[in-house]
Amino acid sequence: MTPPWLDETQQRAWRAWLTAAELLPRELDAQLQRDAGLTHAAYIVLAMLSEAPGRSRRMSDLARRANQSQSRLSHTVARLEDRGWVRRERSTEDGRGNLAVLTDAGWDVVRSVAPGHVAAVRAALFDPLTEQQTQALCEVLETVVQGLDPDASRRVAHGSDVAG
Template identity: 85%
Template sequence: MTARWLDDTQQRAWRAWLTASELLPRALDAQLQRDAGLTHAAYVVLAMLSEAPGRSRRMTDLARRANQSQSRLSHTVARLEARGWVRRERSVDDGRGNLAVLTDAGWDVVREVAPGHVDAVRAALFDPLTAEQTAVLRDALEAVVEALDPDATRRVAHGGDVETP
C-alpha cells in the first residue's frame, strides 16, 4: 500500500496548526497566570460553571466541557475549592451525582478575569486575521469537527445558556 503523503499546502497547514496549537494555549496560560494566578485549564472550569444554569454542573458533564479527564478535573476542582471559588455538592436530583458549584467568590474572579482573557484571545487569534480569514477559519474548524464527530456525540455545544459577566 502506497502512503498518501501530504502535498505542500497540506504540509504547511498541518505544521502551522501544530505550532498554533502549542503557542495559543501557552499565550493564554501566560495571561491568566499573570492576571489571576490561574492556569487556562482552571479558567475553563470556572467559565463552564459560570455559563451553567445555577452556576453548577455535574462533574462528568464539567469534565467533558472542560476537556479534562475525571481525575484531572477532580484535581483542578480541588485547587479551586482551596481558593474558595468552587464547592462540591451532591446532586439533589438523584443524590448520586456530584456537582461542582461556582461560589460567589468564583463568580467575582470570572467577572474580573474574563475581559483580559477575551482581549488575549482576540490579540492571539483574531487580530492577525481579516474578517474573511476569521470566517474561513470558523468554516474550516467546523468542517474538521464535523468529520471527527459526525454524529455529534463527542462535542459540546458552546453558547446558548451563557451567563455573561
C-alpha cells in the first residue's frame, strides 16, 4: 500500500519550511560576517558560553548546545582561541573533561554583536508577522518539537539569552 502524498496545504507548508530553513541561517550568517567577521556557528558558540555559569561549558555540552559535532566544535573553538575570545582548560570537577571558557575579550564581542544579531533575527523572522502569527508560529513549532522529542531527552533548554 502506497502512503498518501502530502495534500496541497501540507506540501506548501513543507516547501515553505524548507526554504525558510535554508534562507534564514544564510541571512543571519551574512549579518554576522558583515558586522563581526563571524560565522553563525561561531557566534552560537560564543553565545552559549556567555549564558553559562562562569562563562564556561564542557566541550561535549557545548557541542550539543551549539548543534555541532565534537570535531566541528573543536575547529570552531580553535578559531575562537586564535582570536583570543575563548580558551580551553581542564575541568576542575573531575580533571578529565575539557572546558571552553569565554574570555573577557570574547564577552565584549558577544555584547557588541548581540544587538545587531537580535535586530537581524527580528527583521528576518518576526517583523513580517503579526502578533497573532508570531503566537501561532510559536505554538506550531513547540508542537512539532514536542512530537519530535516527547520526553525532552534530546533537546537543549533555551532560556532568555543574549544570542537572539
